[in-house]
Amino acid sequence: MRRLKVIISYDGTHFSGYQVQPGERTVQAELERVLAIMHKGEKIKVTASGRTDARVHATGQTLHFDTPLSIPTEKYHKALNVQLPRDIRVLSVEEVANDFHARYSVVGKRYRYIWSCELIQSPFRRHYTVETNGVKPNVEAMQEAAKAIIGTHDFSCFCAANTSVKDKVRTVKTLQFEWHGEELHMVIEGNGFLYNMVRIIAGTLWEVGVGRRTIDNLALVVASEDRDKAGKTAPPQGLYLEKVFY
Amino acid sequence: MRRLKVIISYDGTHFSGYQVQPGERTVQAELERVLAIMHKGEKIKVTASGRTDARVHATGQTLHFDTPLSIPTEKYHKALNVQLPRDIRVLSVEEVANDFHARYSVVGKRYRYIWSCELIQSPFRRHYTVETNGVKPNVEAMQEAAKAIIGTHDFSCFCAANTSVKDKVRTVKTLQFEWHGEELHMVIEGNGFLYNMVRIIAGTLWEVGVGRRTIDNLALVVASEDRDKAGKTAPPQGLYLEKVFY
Numbered sequence: 001m002r003r004l005k006v007i008i009s010y011d012g013t014h015f016s017g018y019q020v021q022p023g024e025r026t027v028q029a030e031l032e033r034v035l036a037i038m039h040k041g042e043k044i045k046v047t048a049s050g051r052t053d054a055r056v057h058a059t060g061q062t063l064h065f066d067t068p069l070s071i072p073t074e075k076y077h078k079a080l081n082v083q084l085p086r087d088i089r090v091l092s093v094e095e096v097a098n099d100f101h102a103r104y105s106v107v108g109k110r111y112r113y114i115w116s117c118e119l120i121q122s123p124f125r126r127h128y129t130v131e132t133n134g135v136k137p138n139v140e141a142m143q144e145a146a147k148a149i150i151g152t153h154d155f156s157c158f159c160a161a162n163t164s165v166k167d168k169v170r171t172v173k174t175l176q177f178e179w180h181g182e183e184l185h186m187v188i189e190g191n192g193f194l195y196n197m198v199r200i201i202a203g204t205l206w207e208v209g210v211g212r213r214t215i216d217n218l219a220l221v222v223a224s225e226d227r228d229k230a231g232k233t234a235p236p237q238g239l240y241l242e243k244v245f246y
Numbered sequence: 247m248r249r250l251k252v253i254i255s256y257d258g259t260h261f262s263g264y265q266v267q268p269g270e271r272t273v274q275a276e277l278e279r280v281l282a283i284m285h286k287g288e289k290i291k292v293t294a295s296g297r298t299d300a301r302v303h304a305t306g307q308t309l310h311f312d313t314p315l316s317i318p319t320e321k322y323h324k325a326l327n328v329q330l331p332r333d334i335r336v337l338s339v340e341e342v343a344n345d346f347h348a349r350y351s352v353v354g355k356r357y358r359y360i361w362s363c364e365l366i367q368s369p370f371r372r373h374y375t376v377e378t379n380g381v382k383p384n385v386e387a388m389q390e391a392a393k394a395i396i397g398t399h400d401f402s403c404f405c406a407a408n409t410s411v412k413d414k415v416r417t418v419k420t421l422q423f424e425w426h427g428e429e430l431h432m433v434i435e436g437n438g439f440l441y442n443m444v445r446i447i448a449g450t451l452w453e454v455g456v457g458r459r460t461i462d463n464l465a466l467v468v469a470s471e472d473r474d475k476a477g478k479t480a481p482p483q484g485l486y487l488e489k490v491f492y
Contacts, residue, residue, distance in 0.1 A: 009368065009369050009370075010369055011369040011370050011372075057370070081366065086369060086372045087369045087372065088369060089366050089367070089368070089369045090366075091366060120327065120335050120336075120337060121335070122255065122335070123255055123256055123257040123332060123333045123334060123335050124255075124257050124303070124374060126257075126332045126333065128370060
């Protein structure tokens, strides 16, 4: 058996998220369906770095699986892309040691969140950004408020209530805002993220940017360890899992 | 009655083209459905600069209609965008003289055609560009061959067979290729275009770019006035109606 590390990109618009759910179209289900075809019906279990929610995108989701097939990785790569639907693309296939684990070996992740701040959101961007109806936030304030988030903290305040994870201490390494034309990007990198953490951070810092929350408030939110003190969870279609570090 | 000139953008992916067709989702049908709501059931006929095919996009389609409503154009604009589906956006609403006609007053149009030339097409671009599987054409050759198209010609060679138009003389004012990262854009402007003309030009010049047709061949194609001498019709999802000139 060989272990393969596979990096994929997907348009999350028409998926009920990454993880298999009975009766739903998911990224994992599509991958395992195609692998079963390639393995003559044998079930090949795919393990990803983590799940993504419905409508959330990925430009660098990473996964592994074990395969008895000895075909070269390049051919594997092509065969996967031929069989997969067009909203999932395999970017790379690499043979790795058997102790590589797409989830347990993760040392960091980078996410991107995009708002489209033009007065009328382009119809071509409706599934890929969150519209602000022309509101342009105070990005300097958002960047300043982000200082309270960068570092190692118990991030219970930014974790969706419905989670079974006990240890909520994570390290946010960088959190930067960038304008790309009239689209505002938030790029966040850390050693791990709790359920909905990036979307809750995006929603909370947005409130700072539009003057509904002060810069100083962020330190109180983090210290509170209370989800109710943070802002709204920003919508899924603005979020991209961009890179997984090992 | 006031006449309004309206500029719209639409993502053509989920439309069976611009023009009303029974039982199909079309841009015109959506516009007229929304106008009927705004006019309490009264049918308001919309006239566009011309039709676009299924999956073809627009960033500057232009249309007119007559309305008995006296609400300000700004409010009209907002009301339309509130009611319209998200894959159609109204970019502007302007009151015009009653002799303005979205189709008959046209003096020119600009189209854009986009190929994505990266090895693996981004899943986010699958509906908005045509993939070349990593093939990067010789753009200098395409630009040189385009010289045979620029100017005033009978363009029967670039007109789909199923058309009722008699006079096929048109003037192509400019035809330029531009790289935007790994995406190749063809921008073409002229006083008018025959049915499928831009897509047939794109398909024919592409053949020059990949060495399947010589630069010199283009003059023969144009002179032949024979559709069969030109190349394949390029796929619809790469095409954008960008601007209509009056």
